[in-house]
Amino acid sequence: MQVDMHYYGTFAMARAAGLNAETCKTIATAAQFVDDNAFNKSMAFKDCARLDIISTAHHCASVKNINDSDQRYVWVPFHFLPGNEGIDYTERLICRQNSDIAKEMIEHHLSKANEPYAVTLIGIAAHVYADTFSHYGFSGVSSRRNEVDNFTINLHDLSSDIEKYIKNKTDDFFTKNGPFGGVFDNIKAVALDAIEKLSGALGHGAVATYPDRPYLKWDFVYEQYGKKTSHRDNHETFLIACEELHSVFCRFASARADLVEFEAKPFSEIKKIVSNVLSTQAKCDGRIEAWQKAASSGDLFPNGSEIIPSYSEDTWHNQREAFSEMPDSRAVLQQDVFRFYQAASIHRTYVLRDLLPKHDLLID
Numbered sequence: 001m002q003v004d005m006h007y008y009g010t011f012a013m014a015r016a017a018g019l020n021a022e023t024c025k026t027i028a029t030a031a032q033f034v035d036d037n038a039f040n041k042s043m044a045f046k047d048c049a050r051l052d053i054i055s056t057a058h059h060c061a062s063v064k065n066i067n068d069s070d071q072r073y074v075w076v077p078f079h080f081l082p083g084n085e086g087i088d089y090t091e092r093l094i095c096r097q098n099s100d101i102a103k104e105m106i107e108h109h110l111s112k113a114n115e116p117y118a119v120t121l122i123g124i125a126a127h128v129y130a131d132t133f134s135h136y137g138f139s140g141v142s143s144r145r146n147e148v149d150n151f152t153i154n155l156h157d158l159s160s161d162i163e164k165y166i167k168n169k170t171d172d173f174f175t176k177n178g179p180f181g182g183v184f185d186n187i188k189a190v191a192l193d194a195i196e197k198l199s200g201a202l203g204h205g206a207v208a209t210y211p212d213r214p215y216l217k218w219d220f221v222y223e224q225y226g227k228k229t230s231h232r233d234n235h236e237t238f239l240i241a242c243e244e245l246h247s248v249f250c251r252f253a254s255a256r257a258d259l260v261e262f263e264a265k266p267f268s269e270i271k272k273i274v275s276n277v278l279s280t281q282a283k284c285d286g287r288i289e290a291w292q293k294a295a296s297s298g299d300l301f302p303n304g305s306e307i308i309p310s311y312s313e314d315t316w317h318n319q320r321e322a323f324s325e326m327p328d329s330r331a332v333l334q335q336d337v338f339r340f341y342q343a344a345s346i347h348r349t350y351v352l353r354d355l356l357p358k359h360d361l362l363i364d
Helices: 003-016 021-036 068-078 100-110 118-131 160-177 187-198 234-255 267-278 284-296 314-325 329-334 336-358
Strands: 042-044 050-052 148-156 217-222 229-233
Touching: 003 021, 003 118, 003 234, 003 267, 003 284, 021 118, 021 314, 021 336, 042 314, 068 118, 068 336, 100 118, 100 234, 100 336, 118 234, 118 336, 217 234, 229 234, 234 267, 267 284, 314 336, 329 336
Parallel strands: none
Antiparallel strands: 042 050, 148 217, 217 229
8 A cells, every 4th residue: 555545544544533633643654654664773862872773664676675584574564464374384474354363463452552652553553454455465575476477467447547657657667676777578567577576576566556556456367376366456455444444443542532532433424435535546646635635525524624634754754863963862752753663663573473473473
């Protein structure tokens, strides 16, 4: 998923659940910042304190993606939560929609609702949970199970402008990041194949950003293991994701009455509005605009019309960069970005050392 869903859609579902606007903004920022936080250095303070920061993402073309440790520390816990279905180890690592493991993660994180880092933790959980509805069928480690027959990818029911835009985005990505400069007779299929190899068959690199576009109906054939055809209706799965996120935020609101501004609006009352937003065939900015129009319509939130505050990853990056100038390290403990790093460490440790081993999956 992209910023239109991870931030604007997440904010909308949290706000519809009755949480106050500031809490919704922090939750949604944490959810999107998972994709924007590639920083993993140690920071030293003037009073000799130190903060070790973990990354929760890398750029899709980063060479770190083919590093086995980075795959297991970053992509598995934050983007491709294993579904634990099947027999073989690599099959059990494949992400599944709304898996039992994902639900158990949500239960655990909701149990921490009264901790100082609870708001950012539920934001991180929202990102990981939502990704199970878009990243399903792929795993967060380099695996032949992620390989796709790139010539079999078909996109359906698109306007000509959007279809051209999507294909150009794929071509542009490979031109900028591919080892051969993007000069091919059949750029679409060959470029995707090269991206797949560049990433070491990690995640959904073989199908570019197709899983992340909420309006897309498409299908493809896996290269290995029976050459199964996968038929995808992103609109359908994203709509389910929104309903599940709304439910999670309602439960969080029940546990944190101090963060509630008004009574939740049942998802059944906003489902059609959300569905219309998700069906918007547009670039990311256009999809963000669709969320904003829904918010300002007065029908999405219990309090009527409002505007979703704009997202900027620089807000938390700048907050982090200011840490080193603080004379007393204790001043950072209440900062949102510190709470994010705190929650990210807790989430990763829980997933890798508790949740997955509980289900006989050893990742690290």
